[in-house]
Amino acid sequence: MNPAIGIALLLAVLQASQGQKVTSLTACLVDQSLRLDCRHDNTTSLPIQYEFSLTREKKKHVLYGTVGVPEHMYRSRTNFTTRHNIKVLYLANFTTKDEGTYTCELRLSGQPPTISNQNVSVLRDKLVKCEGINLLAQNTSWLLLLLLSLSLLQATDFISL
Numbered sequence: 671m672n673p674a675i676g677i678a679l680l681l682a683v684l685q686a687s688q689g690q691k692v693t694s695l696t697a698c699l700v701d702q703s704l705r706l707d708c709r710h711d712n713t714t715s716l717p718i719q720y721e722f723s724l725t726r727e728k729k730k731h732v733l734y735g736t737v738g739v740p741e742h743m744y745r746s747r748t749n750f751t752t753r754h755n756i757k758v759l760y761l762a763n764f765t766t767k768d769e770g771t772y773t774c775e776l777r778l779s780g781q782p783p784t785i786s787n788q789n790v791s792v793l794r795d796k797l798v799k800c801e802g803i804n805l806l807a808q809n810t811s812w813l814l815l816l817l818l819s820l821s822l823l824q825a826t827d828f829i830s831l
């Protein structure tokens with residue numbers, strides 16, 4: 671096989687992992703707190719800005735983040751933790767007044783900036799109890815992606831050149 675095609679494929683695989691996308695946003699309940707798990711790619715060393723917000727009755731409220739200024743009434747109720755590819759926000763004392771659409775957004779500076787977000791609609795009655803953060807599943811999916819890329823390259827004879 672033509673090595674140029676192998677290289678083009680390799681670049682395509684690398685490029686696909688360049689975007690700093692929000693891959694999922696899930697909501698669950700721990701005690702009386704709402705927990706939002708925002709999973710995202712972590713493939714760049716460029717500075718990342720993020721924002722958690724709630725849209726309720728067409729009005730957007732910033733809960734936490736480095737983009738907009740969090741509203742005072744939420745500031746005392748939130749706590750935030752981050753790991754390399756997941757951001758977790760807790761909102762204490764969750765009630766039906768906090769129902770609405772929650773958004774996790776990432777912004778990657780650049781020209782133009784890249785914005786990626788995910789929404790989750792949250793209703794008090796529909797919320798499930800949280801299970802532990804499944805980091806293993808996250809790592810496994812990366813491993814799978816890697817193996818997939820490798821087998822793809824192998825299939826094109828790139829490795830045996």
Ligand SMILES: *[C@@H]1O[C@H](CO)[C@@H](O)[C@H](O)[C@H]1NC(C)=O
Nearest residue numbers: 702746747748761762763764
């Ligand atoms: C949650 O509500 C309880 C009871 O009203 C209050 O004591 C507590 O300070 C609240 N927690 C937060 C983080 O606002």
Ligand SMILES: *[C@@H]1O[C@H](CO)[C@@H](O)[C@H](O)[C@H]1NC(C)=O
Nearest residue numbers: 700701703749750751760762
């Ligand atoms: C954040 O809030 C959750 C739920 O109330 C609690 O389990 C967790 O310990 C808190 N974390 C920090 C760092 O305060």
Ligand SMILES: *[C@@H]1O[C@H](CO)[C@@H](O)[C@H](O)[C@H]1NC(C)=O
Nearest residue numbers: 712713718752753754755756
């Ligand atoms: C990506 O991972 C590195 C190393 O774990 C961490 O320092 C960095 O803050 C992460 N980036 C984001 C956007 O979470």
Ligand SMILES: *[C@@H]1O[C@H](CO)[C@@H](O)[C@H](O)[C@H]1NC(C)=O
Nearest residue numbers: 725771773786787788789790
């Ligand atoms: C999330 O909601 C915002 C505001 O309604 C919208 O602009 C955005 O496209 C939505 N994102 C996704 C991934 O659906």
Ligand SMILES: *[C@@H]1O[C@H](CO)[C@@H](O)[C@H](O)[C@H]1NC(C)=O
Nearest residue numbers: 754804805806807808809810
């Ligand atoms: C997943 O990866 C992170 C960082 O690469 C590591 O700190 C963590 O221990 C891993 N978790 C598991 C369950 O392997």
